[in-house]
Amino acid sequence: MKTIKLVVTLATPLRKKYGAPGLARIDKAIRSVSTKDAARKVTTIYLHLDDATAMRKYRAVPVTGRPTSAKCKNAIDDLFAALSPDYLVLLGTGDVLPFFFVPNPSFEAGGDGDSDELVPTDNPYASSKPFKKKRIESYLVPDRVVGRIPDLPGATDPAALLEYLAATRSWKLRPPTEFQDDYLVCCDSWKTSGAACVSYLSRPSNRLLISPPTTRTTPGPASKRYAAKFHMIKCHGAQIDASFYGQKGNRYPDVLSAADLRKKTTTGTVVGAMCCYGGAVFDPNDPAAVSPGEQPIPTTYLRQGGYGYFGSTTIAWVGADDMQCADWVVSAALKAVMNGASLGRALLESKQGFVQWIQQQGNVPDIAEEKTLLQYHLLGDPSIHLVPMAHAPATAQPPAVARRARRAHAHTTAAQLCADLPERLVVSRKGKRIAIAAAGAKTLAQPHRPTDKAAGTAFAALRRTISVQLRGFVFGSPLVHAVRRRIEQPELRAARASGVAPAKRRTSGAMASTASYEYYYSARKKTKRVIDARMIKVETDERGRLIRTRVLASS
Amino acid sequence: MRTSRQLEKIAGSVEVRGVLKGTASAHEGVVLTTADGKRYRLQRVGGNPFRDAATEALSGRSVTLEGYRVGDVFRFVRVSEEDESPAP
Numbered sequence: 053m054k055t056i057k058l059v060v061t062l063a064t065p066l067r068k069k070y071g072a073p074g075l076a077r078i079d080k081a082i083r084s085v086s087t088k089d090a091a092r093k094v095t096t097i098y099l100h101l102d103d104a105t106a107m108r109k110y111r112a113v114p115v116t117g118r119p120t121s122a123k124c125k126n127a128i129d130d131l132f133a134a135l136s137p138d139y140l141v142l143l144g145t146g147d148v149l150p151f152f153f154v155p156n157p158s159f160e161a162g163g164d165g166d167s168d169e170l171v172p173t174d175n176p177y178a179s180s181k182p183f184k185k186k187r188i189e190s191y192l193v194p195d196r197v198v199g200r201i202p203d204l205p206g207a208t209d210p211a212a213l214l215e216y217l218a219a220t221r222s223w224k225l226r227p228p229t230e231f232q233d234d235y236l237v238c239c240d241s242w243k244t245s246g247a248a249c250v251s252y253l254s255r256p257s258n259r260l261l262i263s264p265p266t267t268r269t270t271p272g273p274a275s276k277r278y279a280a281k282f283h284m285i286k287c288h289g290a291q292i293d294a295s296f297y298g299q300k301g302n303r304y305p306d307v308l309s310a311a312d313l314r315k316k317t318t319t320g321t322v323v324g325a326m327c328c329y330g331g332a333v334f335d336p337n338d339p340a341a342v343s344p345g346e347q348p349i350p351t352t353y354l355r356q357g358g359y360g361y362f363g364s365t366t367i368a369w370v371g372a373d374d375m376q377c378a379d380w381v382v383s384a385a386l387k388a389v390m391n392g393a394s395l396g397r398a399l400l401e402s403k404q405g406f407v408q409w410i411q412q413q414g415n416v417p418d419i420a421e422e423k424t425l426l427q428y429h430l431l432g433d434p435s436i437h438l439v440p441m442a443h444a445p446a447t448a449q450p451p452a453v454a455r456r457a458r459r460a461h462a463h464t465t466a467a468q469l470c471a472d473l474p475e476r477l478v479v480s481r482k483g484k485r486i487a488i489a490a491a492g493a494k495t496l497a498q499p500h501r502p503t504d505k506a507a508g509t510a511f512a513a514l515r516r517t518i519s520v521q522l523r524g525f526v527f528g529s530p531l532v533h534a535v536r537r538r539i540e541q542p543e544l545r546a547a548r549a550s551g552v553a554p555a556k557r558r559t560s561g562a563m564a565s566t567a568s569y570e571y572y573y574s575a576r577k578k579t580k581r582v583i584d585a586r587m588i589k590v591e592t593d594e595r596g597r598l599i600r601t602r603v604l605a606s607s
Numbered sequence: 608m609r610t611s612r613q614l615e616k617i618a619g620s621v622e623v624r625g626v627l628k629g630t631a632s633a634h635e636g637v638v639l640t641t642a643d644g645k646r647y648r649l650q651r652v653g654g655n656p657f658r659d660a661a662t663e664a665l666s667g668r669s670v671t672l673e674g675y676r677v678g679d680v681f682r683f684v685r686v687s688e689e690d691e692s693p694a695p
Contacts, residue, residue, distance in 0.1 A: 158630075165628045167648075167679040288632055290656035291677050297657055302635065304657035328632045339612050340675035340682040342656060370631040378631070574628045587629035 053452040055094045056135055057435050059085075060128060061143035062119050063100035069148070069203075070210045078210055081217040082143070088221050093452070094435060097135060101127045101149075110134040121150040125176055125183050132180065138197065138455050139396055139435040142177060144213070145202035145333050152176045154185060156366070157422040157476075160531070165574050165587075166423075172332075172365040173426045174200055178400070180463065181470075189473045192417070192425055193407055195466035197396035197459070199360070199434030204351060206335035212347075212355055219319055219357040220433050226320060228439045231390060235277040237261040237307060238286040240300035245371040246286050249326075249383045252375065253284070253390075263287060263298025263307040274307075278316035281438075283353075284386060286370065286379070289327030292334045294346035296327050309343075310352040319357030322389055322438060323350075324382035326370050331363020331429055350431050360395035360432035362386070368427065369420040377424040380406050385430075392441030396434020400462055403428070407469045415600070416474045416537060418570065418589060474535040506596025507532075507571045514588065514601045525575035527588075533570040535591075567594050617641060617681060618671040621649065623663060637662045639672065639681065647681035 059082055067075045079098070086096035099106050101124055107114040112130030115123045128140065142149050151172035158166045176183040178194030203213040234255060238246025240262050247257045266274045287307050288297040294310035325331060333348050334341065350361045362385045369377035381402050388398035403425050410417050417425065449457070507530070571590040589602040619641040626636035626648050634657050637649040649665065650656045652674065665686065674683030 160628075164624065164626050166630050167627065169678075288634075288657060290632070290650070291680060292682075293656060297655070299634075299657070302658060304634070304655055306655070326631070328630070339614070340652065340677050342650070342652060342654070342682070344652070367627060368631045369629075 053450065053456065055452045055455055056137040057089060057094050057096045057139040057141060058128075058131060058135060058137035059096060059098045059141040059143055060101050060124075060131070060149070061099075062102050062115060062124070062149055064102050065119065065148045066144060066210075069207060074210045078143075078213060081214050085217055085221050089435070094139075097137070099131065107131075119150060121152040121176070122183060124149060125152075128177060129180070129182070132196075138452075138459060139394070139433075140177065140196055140198045141433060141435075142174060142198065142200040145200070145205050146172065147205045148203065149200075151365070152183070152191070154188075154191065154426060157188070157426075158369070158419040160574070166367055168366040168423075171423060171426045174198055174429045175426050179466070188422065188476075189470045192422060192473065193466045193469045194400055194403055195463045197394065197400050197434050197462075199396045199399075199430040199432050201433060202333045202351065202354070202431055204335065204347070205333065206337060212351055215355040216432075219355075220359055220436060223320070223359060223433075223436050225437055225440050228390060228442075230320070231282040231322075231439065233277065233280040234259055234282040234284070235261075235274070235280045236284045237263055237266060237274065237298075239263055239288065239298045242286060242299075242370060242372050244373045245375050245379055248371075248375045249284065249286060249379050252383050253387055264300050264303060264305050267298065267305040267307055268295075268309055268312050269306070275312065275316075278313055279318050281318050281321045282386070282390075283321060283323040284326075284382070285323070285330065286326040289325070289329045290342065291329050291332070292338050292340055293329070293342040294336070294348055294352075295343065296325070296330070296349065308349070310347050310349050311343075313349070313352045313356070315356070317353055317356035317358050319359075320438060321353060321358040322360045322386065322395070323353050323358060324362040324386045325349075325364070326368060326378040326382050328364065328367045330368070331361065331427075331431060332365050333431070354431060358432070359436050359438065360389070360430055362399060362428060362430055364424075364427045365429065366423075366427045369424055377420050378428070380409070381424055381428050385428075389438055390442075392437060392439055394435055394437050395430055395432050397458070399428065399430045399434075404462065404465050404469060408465070411469065411472055416472070416535060418602070419476075419533070419572065420587070472537070474537040477534045478531065507569065507590050507592050510592060510596075510598040510601070511571065511573060511588065511590045513598075514590065527573045527575040530571040530573045530590075533572070534567065535570055536565055536567045538565050568592060568599055569594075612675045614673060614684075615676060616671055616673050617647065618669070620669045621665040621667065623666045632657075634658075637666060639665075639670070646679070647676070648679055650680055650682045652682050652684050 082098045089096045101115045104114040112127055115127050153170040156168045156171045159169050160166050175194055176191040178196045178198040179191045180195050181190045184190040236259050243262050246260055250257050250260045261274055266272055295306050296308045297304045298307040336345055336347050353361055362382050370379050384402035385398045388401050569592050573588045591599040619639045621639050624638050627633045639647050639649050649662050651659050651662050671687045672683040673685040674681055
């Protein structure tokens with residue numbers, strides 16, 4: 053049984069950027085990677101999705117005309133049907149092989165909250181289901197092992213891509229001791245949750261650098277640790293910006309800049325960034341760049357021998373006092389890598405595990421958690437393993453067979469997790485009820501919707517309970533979501549089949565449903581010029597009875 | 608195939624207010640509101656996007672800015688005080 057790595061790209065945009073000679077250099081570099089992969093018993097299949105002849109060989113429909121993410125996804129799905137690959141590599145950044153742009157679940161129109169209307173994501177490529185933009189369950193939980201090897205947007209020289217391919221061509225497993233030295237940095241404002249992430253990663257909490265006082269200019273241990281092969285960065289980031297920032301109160305010092313990393317990265321480094329835009333790769337010559345000409349931080353790592361980078365394409369959600377959203381996805385991916393998972397599998401298992409963990413507590417992913425699942429991607433070759441597997445499998449299966457079994461398990465898990473995802477509708481924003489015209493809305497029991505007063509009572513009770521924490525916060529009207537979960541009840545189907553009538557008041561079908569309402573209250577506290585923000589979620593059932601509450605914190 | 612971005616001018620009043628509430632990037636930002644009510648978070652090219660004295664100095668003023676729109680951010684390169692006298 054072969055282990056297959058499928059590498060796909062589009063020749064036309066690559067030729068447009070780099071000319072025919074540039075494309076030939078990229079093709080040659082991939083062939084060189086294929087030779088090395090073959091020695092590792094991995095069969096690499098490299099295809100231009102817009103090459104009709106090559107695609108026909110696999111009965112796949114080539115991408116024609118203007119390339120879109122939907123066309124690329126269809127072509128990739130055809131290739132999966134023919135080849136059933138273990139790994140999918142998307143070669144090139146968004147101006148070569150387009151990202152999907154999906155609605156941001158936590159977008160706050162016209163408000164002072166999350167301003168990303170859309171989220172660039174590779175999740176639909178990583179999902180075996182056909183993509184449906186309006187059905188988040190078609191792309192929220194991935195089941196394929198995927199990574200993107202980016203070039204630079206707007207570049208005319210493919211050096212960024214070629215340098216990464218050259219650095220990773222000869223990768224081999226290294227002992228875990230090589231990853232003991234680390235660079236772990238966190239804003240002062242989030243140091244409690246930063247320490248929790250470090251603890252989760254089984255590393256001593258005193259390894260965590262706090263910013264400030266750690267900055268890129270103050271003398272200290274930070275710069276000495278750039279050469280470490282394990283990096284976790286929980287700081288601030290901004291659009292088209294090659295720096296990350298710490299925070300204490302209203303101070304936001306530069307803590308890491310791409311320029312600082314130059315010639316410092318060790319081959320084989322893995323990086324996880326919880327920062328906003330931490331995984332966004334931009335054109336360094338974009339006139340709107342904060343530091344014109346400076347390369348993005350992920351690109352800097354990857355060009356210098358970094359093997360993998362987990363980062364967010366947009367504004368991220370993290371915890372201030374405990375681990376939330378991005379903290380879990382990034383930390384779990386880093387942990388899986390250190391347990392011997394491939395880079396791609398690490399992110400897949402991290403995302404699936406995150407949803408599983410939420411559902412095991414009887415919850416469903418909320419809007420911040422949904423965004424986190426969409427915005428995180430792996431930059432790098434998903435087939436690379438950094439260390440041997442920590443726990444050898446109980447049965448001595450050939451690696452390819454074990455990999456196939458893991459893939460089948462990932463597929464089943466994703467299907468189960470998606471089946472448990474709720475239908476979600478925004479029914480009220482900033483105190484204004486939204487008229488729901490969608491056919492599905494009828495099923496959300498609008499007549500039974502509790503009044504805002506019912507949720508408000510629960511919210512007021514919560515405020516009283518944690519009044520010390522919430523002192524001084526000014527809350528606006530909530531964003532309200534109606535959420536319906538469908539719960540499969542196979543025992544009812546069995547009862548019908550055996551001729552036994554279902555008990556009274558039970559649903560007559562094999563599905564039961566529960567509806568709830570989620571109220572998201574955003575608040576902020578102003579102390580001089582410092583902002584401390586909170587998002588409080590109150591969830592009630594159809595009759596307004598409190599189910600649970602949750603406090604998302606941010607600095 | 609360089610990223611093409613149009614140099615634009617916007618005018619309006621500037622204030623400091625909480626932005627990106629509840630997210631990891633929640634902070635006290637400098638915001639320009641145009642005459643038609645559109646809001647942009649202001650960041651200076653070359654400045655710290657979260658805290659920049661030169662950007663904060665615009666607070667309370669009516670200004671015209673030259674720069675680039677990046678989503679709801681306006682990254683400016685030049686500032687001029689808005690002419691308050693009516694056009695002849």
